[in-house]
Amino acid sequence: MDFNLSEDQQLLKDSVDRFIQNEYDFETRRKIANSDEGFSRKNWKTFAELGWLAVGLPEEHGGFGGPVETMVIMEGIGRGLLTEPYLPTVVLGGGLIAEAGNETQKSGILSAIADGSCMVAFAYAEPTSRFNLADVATKAEKSGGGWKLSGHKSVVYGAPSADKIIVSARTSGGQRDRDGVSLFIVDNNANGLSRRDYPTADGLRASEVMLEGVEVGADALLGEEGKAMPVIEKVVDRGIAALCAEAVGCMEVLKDETNEYLKTRKQFGVPIGKFQVLQHRMVDCFIELEQSRSMAYMVTLKLDEDEAERRKAATAAKAQIGKGGVFVGAESVQMHGGMGMTDELKISHYYKRLMQIDTMFGNRDYQLKQFAALTQ
Amino acid sequence: MDLAFSPAELAFREEVRAFLAEHLPDDLREKVRNRRELKRDDYLRWHRILHRKGWVAGWWPEEHGGCGWTPAERHIFDEECHNADAPPILPFGLQMVGPVIYTFGSQAQKDFFLPKLLSGEHWWCQGYSEPGSGSDLASLKTSAVRDGDEYVVNGQKIWTSLAHYADWIFCLVRTASDGKQQEGITFLLIDMKSPGVTVRPIHLMDRGHHVNEVFFEDVRVPVENRIGEENKGWTYAKFLLGNERAGIAEVAWNKKLLRRLKEIAFSEQADGRPLIEDDVFSRKVAETEVKLTSLEYCNLRVLAEMQEGSPPGGEASMLKLLGSEVTQSITELTVEALGYYAAPYDMPDETPGSNRTPVGPDHAEGVLGQHLFMRAITIAGGSSEIQKNIIAKMVLGL
Numbered sequence: 001m002d003f004n005l006s007e008d009q010q011l012l013k014d015s016v017d018r019f020i021q022n023e024y025d026f027e028t029r030r031k032i033a034n035s036d037e038g039f040s041r042k043n044w045k046t047f048a049e050l051g052w053l054a055v056g057l058p059e060e061h062g063g064f065g066g067p068v069e070t071m072v073i074m075e076g077i078g079r080g081l082l083t084e085p086y087l088p089t090v091v092l093g094g095g096l097i098a099e100a101g102n103e104t105q106k107s108g109i110l111s112a113i114a115d116g117s118c119m120v121a122f123a124y125a126e127p128t129s130r131f132n133l134a135d136v137a138t139k140a141e142k143s144g145g146g147w148k149l150s151g152h153k154s155v156v157y158g159a160p161s162a163d164k165i166i167v168s169a170r171t172s173g174g175q176r177d178r179d180g181v182s183l184f185i186v187d188n189n190a191n192g193l194s195r196r197d198y199p200t201a202d203g204l205r206a207s208e209v210m211l212e213g214v215e216v217g218a219d220a221l222l223g224e225e226g227k228a229m230p231v232i233e234k235v236v237d238r239g240i241a242a243l244c245a246e247a248v249g250c251m252e253v254l255k256d257e258t259n260e261y262l263k264t265r266k267q268f269g270v271p272i273g274k275f276q277v278l279q280h281r282m283v284d285c286f287i288e289l290e291q292s293r294s295m296a297y298m299v300t301l302k303l304d305e306d307e308a309e310r311r312k313a314a315t316a317a318k319a320q321i322g323k324g325g326v327f328v329g330a331e332s333v334q335m336h337g338g339m340g341m342t343d344e345l346k347i348s349h350y351y352k353r354l355m356q357i358d359t360m361f362g363n364r365d366y367q368l369k370q371f372a373a374l375t376q
Numbered sequence: 377m378d379l380a381f382s383p384a385e386l387a388f389r390e391e392v393r394a395f396l397a398e399h400l401p402d403d404l405r406e407k408v409r410n411r412r413e414l415k416r417d418d419y420l421r422w423h424r425i426l427h428r429k430g431w432v433a434g435w436w437p438e439e440h441g442g443c444g445w446t447p448a449e450r451h452i453f454d455e456e457c458h459n460a461d462a463p464p465i466l467p468f469g470l471q472m473v474g475p476v477i478y479t480f481g482s483q484a485q486k487d488f489f490l491p492k493l494l495s496g497e498h499w500w501c502q503g504y505s506e507p508g509s510g511s512d513l514a515s516l517k518t519s520a521v522r523d524g525d526e527y528v529v530n531g532q533k534i535w536t537s538l539a540h541y542a543d544w545i546f547c548l549v550r551t552a553s554d555g556k557q558q559e560g561i562t563f564l565l566i567d568m569k570s571p572g573v574t575v576r577p578i579h580l581m582d583r584g585h586h587v588n589e590v591f592f593e594d595v596r597v598p599v600e601n602r603i604g605e606e607n608k609g610w611t612y613a614k615f616l617l618g619n620e621r622a623g624i625a626e627v628a629w630n631k632k633l634l635r636r637l638k639e640i641a642f643s644e645q646a647d648g649r650p651l652i653e654d655d656v657f658s659r660k661v662a663e664t665e666v667k668l669t670s671l672e673y674c675n676l677r678v679l680a681e682m683q684e685g686s687p688p689g690g691e692a693s694m695l696k697l698l699g700s701e702v703t704q705s706i707t708e709l710t711v712e713a714l715g716y717y718a719a720p721y722d723m724p725d726e727t728p729g730s731n732r733t734p735v736g737p738d739h740a741e742g743v744l745g746q747h748l749f750m751r752a753i754t755i756a757g758g759s760s761e762i763q764k765n766i767i768a769k770m771v772l773g774l
Binding site: 001002003004005006009068259262263273274276278279280282283284286287290291292293294295297298300301302316319320365368369371372375376 | 377378379380381382448638652653655658659661662663665666667669670671672673674676677679680683691694697698761764765767768771772773774
């Protein structure tokens, strides 16, 4: 049993910390988030140079590291509240292609992800699917030698900047059947694909992606026809682990900032941190953070276990982190008083990100229900 | 990073498991499994079996009669004991006063007390709390006045667990009242048979007799029964409290309680289906299990740090808080699971010849009593509020 980072992992962490410290102070972050694209292409290039975009990808395609390395980076992304679409491109996009892709797809896209020349988004949700990954109304029909896609994919993070969008679509079965879901790699500028782009509450960018008879070749099918669900779940579980790490980074900043505020802000002639009622609220935040950190480690280290263990780990971790993140966020706003409400302080921005993290891939209620079904 | 235990640790787990399978008496196993009250002889019988094996205080250093187990080995041992439904090893002697004696005691104290403590010849209890002191331990008033080679002790302790079984009590007493409260406290070992010691039972809401009041009226205690220096007792007391918190998360025990809860919820019916399939109930169970899972990995992180030689500080308070909350959730849900059959409650009747027939399903036995008694764990050993104060001060610097 060992919860220490290896030497290489520590070096990676140091490089992430250094980058955030030197290149991503909160004012810079604000400018980046408010820019047209909502992230910095220059930073993306730096990530490629630092090797971050190759993390978790297969070694034969220039990748290195695994879940722990991803965790280290995502925790940093959480601490710095980075807006660059790392999760959609590297963790989800790279993960799906590495997991399900044929040799041509892998060699064509993975090294391009690693060198920063290809960005990816994963379009899985739909207006009526809520958190059920198998609830897919988007259709893919055989057409000529390839496929024709039609449907509406909702809140696709990273889609505005993506070169490729991986779309889940139904090739057979009823709307919520696990069988019959397939994955397709679609060019973002394909004929018949239109997007409505928008900023999300947490300062990122997403799109509604409309597919109206989008024609793709047979080579666009990613993995086996109709058998995508296990692949999607596996990669989404990696996404959950990554999000858990990001949430821990966010919560850590909120905990430190709020703790510091309690020591400096005075009321009734004393620092407000002298009031027991606030001490206890702060302790509750600390404990939620430590529980969440433990769960982030746990799920990260269980990603390669068999499906049942992995799913249990992911649902438990996501339930804890969803709850803990929203709790620490809301408490931090409360303890900062009126200042916590402002756009000026970073507190509210971390809170908003933690709220989105709770929702993404299924919120607390959804995860608890899944966990209960797995553990009854 | 790696969640796995080492091959040596896994081999140790097998060894413990095999030992328990062979040496844990069936009747004790049954008693523990069915939440029946353990009596003095039950505890002692198991204590002696472990002592013969040399495992009763395996985590003690070898020079004092232990095996020098690492924190991970101790964790594995505790886990296996819980899984096997072994009676608990009571903490008062082996975990609390024992280490104080071998760390701060005189050679004569070590020679006299340690072997008797290990063999079970001496049953210890803890004289810390006093009426009116509660979690403010240092406000204690029981006085010890030096008279030649003896101290004369007067005062009262309260909430003294199992004092009615004890041969010896370790006490914090006041030997000076000027200066800081903490600086006038002395650590004394007192023979319960000394004239002037009276034990009076306190019955708790589960109607069990777990705790007592202990009165001292001109009790004469030889100076040689003092640990370390006069007025330095707070140092030894704090050391003891640090030890008390080892294993405080009770993960294995909580897992066992949760398994039991699920068994009951499977067997109880609601709307013609197992209760566990009820959405609201299963959600509450899931929430508790998620919390227990996070506690388990918090505990393993602390354990891994202990393996590397850093003792837990404020983290121990966190484990105590979380562990006690999880236990209370589980026992509360277990009572809920019984529905109406939580009501026909009676203290387990162990009177020889008793033919009391329990009402309701077998799995209802002892459930309410356990839940009622478990309300104490967020109060005893420093209340949850005190644990939060400790974390606020030690970890957050508030």
